[in-house]
Amino acid sequence: MxxxxxxxxxxxxxxxxxxxxxxxxxxxxxxxxxxxxxxxxxxxxxxxxxxxxxxxxxxxxxxxxxxLSVTDLEQLFELRETLERKAAGLAAARGDRGRFRRLHEQFLHAEASLDAPEEVEAYYALVGELDAALDEECGNAYLALSLRQLRPHLQRLRRLAHDQPERLAASAREHAAIAAAVADGNPGLAAAATTVHLSASLKHLHHSQSGQGTLAPAxxxxxxxxxxxxx
Amino acid sequence: MxxxxxxxxxxxxxxxxxxxxxxxxxxxxxxxxxxxxxxxxxxxxxxxxxxxxxxxxxxxxxxxxxxLSVTDLEQLFELRETLERKAAGLAAARGDRGRFRRLHEQFLHAEASLDAPEEVEAYYALVGELDAALDEECGNAYLALSLRQLRPHLQRLRRLAHDQPERLAASAREHAAIAAAVADGNPGLAAAATTVHLSASLKHLHHSQSGQGTLAPAxxxxxxxxxxxxx
DNA sequence: TCGGCCCTTTGTGTATACAGTGAAAGGAGT
DNA sequence: ACTCCTTTCACTGTATACACAAAGGGCCGA
Incomplete structure (x- = not known):
């Protein structure tokens, strides 16, 4: 290298x-x-x-x-929702349904076994797989590029949140819903499920930072x- | 420098x-x-x-x-519509209305005087001003950044189109409609006007390239x- | 005559040297 | 004692030198 x-x-x-x-x-x-x-x-x-x-x-x-300020957090999520809604919708319209059906089942399985700390690592890897699948199956290289440019910032934000087990389980269910909607070929539902997930995620991040003007890791x-x- | x-x-x-x-x-x-x-x-x-x-x-x-292929053209416009709809909507919700009111009038004035070749240059500069205004007034630095990263590709595509006077006049009216919707603080209309403009623009680009598999300047x-x- | 091997050339990746500029600190003068 | 000026230091921007890798061509052998 x-x-x-x-x-x-x-x-x-x-x-x-x-x-x-x-x-x-x-x-x-x-x-x-x-x-x-x-x-x-x-x-x-x-x-x-x-x-x-x-x-x-x-x-x-x-x-x-x-x-990285609270303003950045909100603006990043605003853009993220715009891009991921579109990507999910396109993947639902064009993508390989079997791939998302398998991801759906993996998320359901992950939700049940999120107790061990090493399972959290595996869960984040699974989230990354869903992101990659949406990138590839949305059939738009420029949209995928914009999403990839956004992701390092989101990874930085992730460190701000506390990894509460109940939030991770809910997150897994929300991701499962996105995968299911894409697997069903339902663009509107896929976009809606994306909004649902991102709203919950943003709320959780805001709550983790409650009161603080400057962002700091958990x-x-x-x-x-x-x-x-x-x- | x-x-x-x-x-x-x-x-x-x-x-x-x-x-x-x-x-x-x-x-x-x-x-x-x-x-x-x-x-x-x-x-x-x-x-x-x-x-x-x-x-x-x-x-x-x-x-x-x-x-730069026809596929790139379509994917670029797909992403462009996603981002510009959002930017126009946000600018309508948050932006400085007077700024877009002035741009609206400038576009109406430009439409009337698009005969001389030097007016075409001025018109493209005006389009750039609207783009910059949307970037700034949408109140989202990351969205603006994504749009700025998209624009060089769109400028490259612009060279593919023939500058037909009737298309430029229609384009001016479409831009005026976007500026008016933003100035009126109507996010839904601003997004719709953006879609209208981009659909017409994409159709014109496609028509300029009719039949050719590889893209080439006009x-x-x-x-x-x-x-x-x-x- | 054709094929394979070696050599040369070209281009990138990396290190380093050099110059110019801005900032900070210290000394001197008021 | 405070302020201003000068000097010095450190950092970036640029150029260049060197090493390694690959590709292309030429030559030799079969």
């Missing part, structure tokens, strides 16, 4: 998991030293992160990790020592 | 205006020599173009100008000699 790819994936992961907090300065020389590559791959990685919106140039301070993250070095 | 910015803007413009045809190989050393900068800014420019989807890596052939473009050098 190329060094620029490694730098990109590592920085991306660290931003999504909040190990690199919003506002952290991503100086080229510092990151190059930390990641063990030269400045050139780091520059390419930062370019890609800026194109995704995970990083931004902040005046003269250089490249910083993008901020479980405090083991902070790296690098930002103190970067002073 | 930075050299990488100049390289990016020039390559972008040449791709949008079809002076760099789809499939053209964008070799780093070749473009560096042609644009009068070194490989480093060219690399950054190519990265940005690939992030936008205007260029893509094609196996071992390196970076090439992205292809007026043959003065081809650069560079692709023959790049063999």
């Amino acid at each position: 190329r060094a620029s790819d490694r730098a990109y994936h590592q920085l991306r992961q660290e931003i999504i998991t909040w190990r690199l907090a919003p506002g952290t300065v991503l100086a080229e020389v510092e990151q190059a030293g930390r990641l063990g590559v030269s400045r050139t791959p780091v520059r390419e990685a930062l370019s890609r992160l800026m194109a995704e919106g995970l990083a931004a140039t902040e005046g003269r301070r250089g490249v910083v990790v993008a901020e 479980h405090s993250v083991h902070l790296t020592t690098h930002e103190s070095e970067s002073r | 930075r050299a990488s910015d100049r390289a990016y803007h020039q390559l972008r413009q040449e791709i949008i205006t079809w002076r760099l045809a789809p499939g053209t190989v964008l070799a780093e050393v070749e473009q560096a020599g042609r644009l009068g900068v070194s490989r480093t800014p060219v690399r950054e420019a190519l990265s940005r173009l690939m992030a936008e989807g205007l260029a893509a890596t094609e196996g071992r052939r390196g970076v090439v100008v992205a292809e 007026h043959s473009v003065h081809l650069t000699t560079h692709e023959s050098e790049s063999r």
